Amino acid sequence: MSSTDLGKNPPSPPTAAEFTAVQASPEFQELRHRLRRFVFPMTALFLAWYLVYVLLGAYAHDFMANKVVGNINVGLLLGLAQFVSTFVITGLYVRFANRELDPRAAAIREHMEGTHA
Template identity: 75%
Template sequence: MTTADLSPERSPERATPDEQAFIDMQASPQFQELRSRLRRFVFPMTAFFLAWYALYVLLAIYASDFMATKVVGNINLGLILGLGQFVTTFVITGLYVRFANRELDPRSSAIREELEGPQQ
């Protein structure tokens, strides 16, 4: 059941952890693994996209003749690479959603259940 399935009068009751419980959970191996998995995805993807964007900008500045190369009709490499920035953004977003659904969400749900207890 998701929170979208719940009406306000049927919200699940969970225990409210104290401050020490949050501190203990942050130091737990499960939480450290969750953070590690997130970082192993986010940092390489960010580095890849920033490098790809920097390459595009540098080509636009220093290789304008190359970027002006016609591909089909009035469509040139600069336009294709610029649109590729949007495509790359959507692809990375899709990859992250799939990664989060498979890797992060099950682990974070288990951590939440351990911290707050099962829904009643």
């Protein structure tokens, strides 16, 4: 495909001033607010859960060594739960981003691209 097939003049890229204006816009601030409202608490929750796991592993040997079924002990189950919680948090974030963040980001992008079309 030649450049003539794409149109006469490609849109010019946004300027630094336009990016700064969008960053200061209420729409962008709302996008940042929603992202932070999800990410910060979820990060704190996961880090606290991980810290509890590490502290139990370091100081509660007897508790972590309790057998649950056969050779499977509490420490192994809690370790596997770390992986499960990571996947759950990832799934929650993807769902949150698809519902809350992506539509707002798309609107901001369309506004920026529309300015230059």
